[in-house]
């Protein structure tokens with residue numbers, strides 16, 4: 474590590490660690506650990522281990538996480554482009570394991586960009602329930618949306634909102650909330666020298682103030698009996714035990730439950746031993762802090778919005794065994810607020826400004842989509858159709874539920890309508906399995922053809938290489954897979970595969 478650690482930081486760490494300080498300081502001479510996490514939406518751990526082109530060693534606190542060897546470049550393998558794994562710092566895989574997400578849960582990831590933990594949550598949901606991934610910074614939500622698309626997430630919504638506005642729109646709604654808080658980043662100094670340069674003695678206090686507000690909003694958005702996991706990548710006690718103790722003092726319905734872990738976690742400091750710390754001189758990973766906060770189930774914490782189930786806007790199948798609810802704007806937030814009227818979707822699926830879905834236009838688009846599904850898939854995805862201009866999303870929530878919220882992706886982007894025809898979107902392909910398509914083709918990761926496809930090249934493909942369902946013809950959209958795992962669309966006609974892999978995603 475070339476950057477000089479700030480002297481105030483060194484003094485603080487000496488005070489915190491006492492005799493352990495020298496051991497801790499030695500870690501700055503070591504290379505940080507790299508890791509990948511298997512995307513179980515697309516492949517099982519066992520299958521990835523059997524196919525892995527590089528050496529993998531298990532990460533003790535995450536059953537889908539593996540250390541990669543120094544010098545390995547997992548981002549330069551076609552499997553990365555097929556969304557089979559996420560490249561993630563090993564300690565950063567711990568907080569979601571503590572969140573204990575179950576398929577069917579309603580989960581909010583409040584500080585989500587670029588999406589490492591959101592993709593981990595989505596894998597645990599296995600397409601059931603709801604994931605809302607939010608980030609305050611608009612630029613950062615682009616990478617977040619792209620990652621959810623690359624990893625084949627069907628039940629995710631991406632927002633660009635402040636936590637208090639999300640809490641006002643969804644009071645008492647979420648079963649589980651992750652706050653991977655903005656922090657002074659001291660635990661990342663070894664890996665990210667920019668964090669060192671940005672650090673000043675007042676930085677931890679500044680972030681602690683921000684964290685207090687985020688925690689308060691999360692408490693309002695949580696259902697009675699729900700769980701919040703709070704994490705940071707800093708050592709600063711005021712941002713860790715300090716933020717949590719302050720929260721607990723003002724929210725008596727919550728308790729910190731033991732974070733335990735797989736024996737790798739150290740207890741929180743001082744009055745919060747239930748929390749967990751990952752120290753770089755004790756584990757193979759960077760510095761992290763985590764606390765698990767459980768609500769006692771009383772509805773008082775939610776004020777007069779207490780009965781969360783009555784306010785459900787969700788169309789996802791509830792684990793509580795209730796039928797999907799009718800479309801309803803939650804929390805009385807249909808007033809537009811800061812975000813103005815109507816949601817907003819940006820990027821490929823964005824609506825032209827001020828344009829609302831047209832009744833008959835929407836019907837025509839849905840009919841075109843239904844026809845596409847019949848001809849190309851042989852089935853149709855469930856969910857609430859949400860249109861922005863000509864662009865269609867399948868959402869786990871009705872459109873009204875997102876009214877007034879800055880919405881980057883209201884759901885799974887399935888495509889758009891042009892001249893009455895449905896053009897499938899790239900995220901539709903990345904979330905499909907070959908068995909869910911009438912036509913598919915598997916390219917090999919080992920002989921250069923997958924890379925040619927990822928570069929956007931046209932390929933000569935004889936008809937007999939296509940897998941075509943009995944009732945379909947060979948000509949048309951093909952789900953292109955890499956060793957059997959979906960990567961994108963192409964169109965096949967007379968031996969030629971016209972590449973539909975989007976320019977912004979290509980292999981460089």
Ligand SMILES: C[S@@+](CC[C@H](N)C(=O)[O-])C[C@H]1O[C@@H](n2cnc3c(N)ncnc32)[C@H](O)[C@@H]1O
Nearest residue numbers: 584585586587588589590608609610653654655
């Ligand atoms: C530690 S990073 C999140 C990393 C992410 N969870 C992941 O695993 O990829 C913290 C994020 O919080 C966002 N952020 C900062 N202030 C925020 C706020 N008040 N509300 C929501 N997000 C905020 C930052 O833009 C940043 O992306």
